[in-house]
Amino acid sequence: MILHQASDDKLATEFFHRDYHDRGMLKWGGFYLSDHTSALTKMHAAEQVEQAQPQQPVIEISRELAAAWHAQQPVHLQLNILDDNQVITTVDGIVAGVNEDHIVLRLANDRFRYLTLTEIRWVTWVR
Incomplete structure (x- = not known):
């Protein structure tokens, strides 16, 4: 056995x-x-969450967005909006228009997003 x-x-x-x-x-x-x-x-x-940047003053946000609009350069925005997972929302696009405290952002898929300056936490140019 x-x-x-x-x-x-x-x-x-x-x-x-x-x-x-x-x-x-x-x-x-x-x-x-x-x-x-x-x-x-x-x-x-x-x-994969991007770290929340410090809140920029509205004047600085406005200045950066106006400069990006004139140069037609893409921008990266962090918004004061959290998604369903409590993660800060980010948006990339080109500033298509500015009207007082509202901006129009052209997204990559040729759609538009309308934002107020108070919704934006932080902005930087995408180089």
Whole structure:
């Protein structure tokens, strides 16, 4: 009987060395529930979060946006708005127009976003 078990061990060892290919964590992907995947998505988004910049004075924001509008240079804005994950909202685009305390930002997909100066936390030019 001991001889029979030794041959079974040898057969199993040969199978794992020659035929079996472990896929690692890929085989566990099917066991994730939607709650798990949404939690992982939020966790990864939180890791990629841009640090909140200090609030710039409205005069400085206005000056930067006017200069970017004249130069037709893209800007990167942090808004005083939090998304669903409590992450500060950022917007990139080109200033298409300025009217008193309102600006029109042309986004990358040729859509427009209308903002007031009080909604903007911080602005910098994208170079």
